[in-house]
Amino acid sequence: MNAAQPLKCRPSDYKSEVKPIWCPGCGDYHVLMALTRAMAALGLPPERIAVVSGIGCSSRIPAYTNCYGFHGVHGRALAVASGLKIARPDMTVIVATGDGDGYSIGGNHFLHACRRNVDLTYIVMDNHIYGMTKGQPSPTTEPDFDTALTPGGTGLRPFNPLVVALASGANFVARAYSGNPNETAALIVDAVEHPGFSFVEVLSACVTYRPDQRAWKERVHPAPVAPTDDPARAARRLMTDDGFNLGVLFRGNRPAYAPAKASELVAPEKLEEEFEV
Amino acid sequence: MTSSAQSVSVAMVGSGGAGVLTTGEMLLEAACAGGWDGLLTRLVGPQIRGGEAASLLRLAREPVECMADQFDLLVGIDWVNADRFSDEIPLADSSVLVCDSAAGAPPTMAAKARRVIELPLSELIKAHPTWRANMIALGAAGSLLGLEESVLHGVISRRFAEKGGAVAAANVEAAAAGARAVDARRGWVCLAPAVHKTGKRWLITGNEAVALGAILGGVRFAAAYPITPASDILEWLAPNLTKVGGTLVQAEDELASVNMIIGASYGGVASLTATSGPGLSLMVESLGLATASEVPIVIVNVMRGGPSTGIPTKSEQSDLNIAVYGMHGDAPHLVIAPQSVADCWLSAQWATGLAEALQTPAILLSDQFLGQAQTAMARPAERPPVGRRILPEEAPSPYRRYALDSGTVSPMSIPGMRGCTYTADGLTHNERGTPTSGARDHIAQLDKRRDKLDAHPYGSLWATLEGEGETAVLTWGSLTGVVREGIAQARAAGVSARLIAPRLLLPTRPAEMSSALAGVERLLVVEQSHGTQFLKYLRAHYDLPANVSVLHRPGPLPIRPHEVCRRLLEGESL
Numbered sequence: 001m002n003a004a005q006p007l008k009c010r011p012s013d014y015k016s017e018v019k020p021i022w023c024p025g026c027g028d029y030h031v032l033m034a035l036t037r038a039m040a041a042l043g044l045p046p047e048r049i050a051v052v053s054g055i056g057c058s059s060r061i062p063a064y065t066n067c068y069g070f071h072g073v074h075g076r077a078l079a080v081a082s083g084l085k086i087a088r089p090d091m092t093v094i095v096a097t098g099d100g101d102g103y104s105i106g107g108n109h110f111l112h113a114c115r116r117n118v119d120l121t122y123i124v125m126d127n128h129i130y131g132m133t134k135g136q137p138s139p140t141t142e143p144d145f146d147t148a149l150t151p152g153g154t155g156l157r158p159f160n161p162l163v164v165a166l167a168s169g170a171n172f173v174a175r176a177y178s179g180n181p182n183e184t185a186a187l188i189v190d191a192v193e194h195p196g197f198s199f200v201e202v203l204s205a206c207v208t209y210r211p212d213q214r215a216w217k218e219r220v221h222p223a224p225v226a227p228t229d230d231p232a233r234a235a236r237r238l239m240t241d242d243g244f245n246l247g248v249l250f251r252g253n254r255p256a257y258a259p260a261k262a263s264e265l266v267a268p269e270k271l272e273e274e275f276e277v
Numbered sequence: 278m279t280s281s282a283q284s285v286s287v288a289m290v291g292s293g294g295a296g297v298l299t300t301g302e303m304l305l306e307a308a309c310a311g312g313w314d315g316l317l318t319r320l321v322g323p324q325i326r327g328g329e330a331a332s333l334l335r336l337a338r339e340p341v342e343c344m345a346d347q348f349d350l351l352v353g354i355d356w357v358n359a360d361r362f363s364d365e366i367p368l369a370d371s372s373v374l375v376c377d378s379a380a381g382a383p384p385t386m387a388a389k390a391r392r393v394i395e396l397p398l399s400e401l402i403k404a405h406p407t408w409r410a411n412m413i414a415l416g417a418a419g420s421l422l423g424l425e426e427s428v429l430h431g432v433i434s435r436r437f438a439e440k441g442g443a444v445a446a447a448n449v450e451a452a453a454a455g456a457r458a459v460d461a462r463r464g465w466v467c468l469a470p471a472v473h474k475t476g477k478r479w480l481i482t483g484n485e486a487v488a489l490g491a492i493l494g495g496v497r498f499a500a501a502y503p504i505t506p507a508s509d510i511l512e513w514l515a516p517n518l519t520k521v522g523g524t525l526v527q528a529e530d531e532l533a534s535v536n537m538i539i540g541a542s543y544g545g546v547a548s549l550t551a552t553s554g555p556g557l558s559l560m561v562e563s564l565g566l567a568t569a570s571e572v573p574i575v576i577v578n579v580m581r582g583g584p585s586t587g588i589p590t591k592s593e594q595s596d597l598n599i600a601v602y603g604m605h606g607d608a609p610h611l612v613i614a615p616q617s618v619a620d621c622w623l624s625a626q627w628a629t630g631l632a633e634a635l636q637t638p639a640i641l642l643s644d645q646f647l648g649q650a651q652t653a654m655a656r657p658a659e660r661p662p663v664g665r666r667i668l669p670e671e672a673p674s675p676y677r678r679y680a681l682d683s684g685t686v687s688p689m690s691i692p693g694m695r696g697c698t699y700t701a702d703g704l705t706h707n708e709r710g711t712p713t714s715g716a717r718d719h720i721a722q723l724d725k726r727r728d729k730l731d732a733h734p735y736g737s738l739w740a741t742l743e744g745e746g747e748t749a750v751l752t753w754g755s756l757t758g759v760v761r762e763g764i765a766q767a768r769a770a771g772v773s774a775r776l777i778a779p780r781l782l783l784p785t786r787p788a789e790m791s792s793a794l795a796g797v798e799r800l801l802v803v804e805q806s807h808g809t810q811f812l813k814y815l816r817a818h819y820d821l822p823a824n825v826s827v828l829h830r831p832g833p834l835p836i837r838p839h840e841v842c843r844r845l846l847e848g849e850s851l
Contacts, residue, residue: 047695062700062701063712067698070540070700073565073703081540082540086537087546089540108533112528260520260524262520272656277478
């Protein structure tokens with residue numbers, strides 16, 4: 001980053017002219033608001049930030065910013081973002097997907113992104129439903145939630161993304177609620193500034209297929225205790241919380257992924273010497 | 278073979294762990310140090326230890342690109358499981374078989390070879406506990422071939438130098454004992470004297486040549502998921518990318534590896550991954566993403582026997598269909614097939630440059646034979662044309678990443694460039710990159726992606742074209758060298774034929790192929806697939822003469838030059 005250039009600091013500077021496809025009342029509008037506020041607070045020029053996503057309603061978010069964006073295939077956002085960040089460590093890379101993309105089809109990448117601990121910020125806009133395909137259950141859907149695909153509910157225990165992130169090695173674990181865009185923005189800033197893989201689960205209501213999620217507004221509450229850097233303590237808290245604790249829940253101190261660097265570079269032609277007879 | 282030959286072929290077999298692969302490498306190295314050329318392939322089963330293994334070598338006065346019709350010398354350190362690949366080691370009446378006198382020769386193999394030499398391998402090892410059977414056999418083979426003993430001993434000493442002088446000396450003694458044991462038959466399988474060669478020479482495998490070529494072509498990022506027989510590429514790249522300022526990262530699966538290289542390349546760094554059939558199958562969806570979002574990537578696919586897990590350690594040309602047709606939607610991309618170990622070096626550079634210049638994925642379709650064969654080659658004098666990504670010169674307002682009016686390839690900005698931000702998208706998009714589901718944008722961008730590939734001047738590298746005549750043989754990939762030699766055999770018998778081997782399989786080149794086939798009345802197609810994938814590909818894309826026949830076989834049994842020759846000599850029945 002060129003420190004001499006004037007820094008933009010209004011959220012509107014980070015918004016594109018593309019009109020979102022989201023339903024009126026969708027929680028994702030507030031995530032976009034929080035994200036652009038966070039970018040303004042970080043003071044980074046838009047061209048220094050890349051927003052990478054997968055497939056689904058929430059994954060449309062890159063084009064709604066005027067940063068560099070990558071809207072890839074279903075489930076692979078973390079892989080695209082990891083390649084980008086490792087190849088271009090000078091860029092600030094934010095990954096934004098949904099619960100279907102991130103926890104189901106992309107579940108394996110979630111585990112390994114946490115473990116690899118590349119300096120990324122991973123925002124999952126979790127609405128416990130597949131919205132874009134019109135209302136099928138995701139890994140975080142409640143077991144008795146009735147859908148056309150699973151009449152009577154899945155009967156399956158919901159996935160606990162925060163516990164999985166912690167157990168897999170994520171260096172920062174937080175939960176936010178899209179209805180509190182200022183607090184969400186502050187958590188995103190914190191996540192971006194924290195080294196390594198930072199995971200922010202954002203409860204973002206789907207008013208179309210999950211109108212019951214309007215009640216989230218009343219259920220969310222700040223986490224009652226300060227964040228810990230002790231994974232065992234964090235695990236106990238995350239295993240027993242009610243799913244509506246907001247704030248930073250784990251702040252680790254693992255160094256971020258750092259690929260091997262040669263102290264002195266050689267010309268590519270030099271590499272052929274090992275083959276000489 | 279009693280008189281000296283232009284090339285001799287040697288097979289060294291033993292159970293896994295007996296050291297036949299090392300022995301083969303050392304024999305090739307010694308021959309090269311003596312001025313000969315050569316090619317070494319290995320034959321292994323799936324087991325890491327305790328399976329069967331063989332080194333197959335062909336030593337020659339001039340460079341060779343394929344194995345010969347039969348083996349002149351078969352050295353068996355032991356015969357455990359050797360029957361598993363006896364079909365892959367054809368012997369002739371004149372072949373010489375060397376075996377341990379304690380074990381004798383297996384009747385099936387001894388019956389094929391006229392001359393059997395028994396070596397007291399077990400006896401010598403019992404008397405000299407520091408000797409190893411493979412080194413005794415190596416010394417014997419070197420002597421039978423007429424190699425300079427001091428050169429072979431030099432190779433042995435260097436190879437074992439780091440294990441200490443005593444180990445190296447014991448191995449040299451063992452080799453010398455092996456040579457003494459066959460002293461009366463020195464030069465029985467004799468190579469004609471080496472041709473004096475000037476300039477630097479390499480001993481290199483196809484997988485190494487691909488990896489070196491990729492770096493020379495500009496690759497600085499690789500994502501890796503292990504798979505046989507492609508892992509060698511990734512393992513060579515891991516330390517060497519670091520040396521030139523690049524990075525290799527191990528991915529959790531092939532879905533991740535292909536998407537990691539897409540991300541890195543979107544970031545402006547030329548990127549590559551290497552895999553084999555099962556991995557390519559997993560990558561196909563994201564290949565379409567790279568096509569649609571116009572992100573250059575290179576995927577090296579080292580083909581092995583398929584479908585499913587197939588035969589991981591053995592060669593086949595059966596991934597042509599998935600490489601050409603695998604993606605859903607209309608997804609133009611590059612498919613490039615190297616034709617020899619040396620050509621792996623060139624093709625990897627060419628593929629990387631084309632992918633960068635055309636902002637599209639390139640599949641480099643190598644195979645296990647090319648990838649794991651080691652050859653002596655002259656250091657190439659010339660590099661292929663270098664392609665580079667076109668970047669926006671200044672920030673236009675607004676930046677249109679997928680512009681239709683900026684030539685066939687639209688300038689691609691790199692994250693960090695001010696005023697040129699955009700979202701790359703796998704959704705159908707307009708010139709700005711904004712998703713759309715309208716017909717006009719869809720067709721315009723499909724046209725754009727097709728036309729940029731079709732309009733590119735690929736030059737003479739698109740194919741190897743040799744010879745004259747009304748008969749032509751059309752082949753590709755590692756079969757090119759086999760066909761070239763088959764045509765040479767036919768020519769010696771008075772029948773001439775053209776060789777046509779496209780290196781560029783996609784985009785197709787109808788005009789160039791038409792002129793290559795002008796005047797051809799009979800066409801023989803040669804390929805290593807069960808389902809004649811190449812013939813069907815040719816029929817789909819090119820006008821072929823009426824008289825077409827095909828010589829095809831799946832792996833692992835290779836097609837040999839004499840089979841091509843025989844088909845050409847059959848003439849009318851072609």
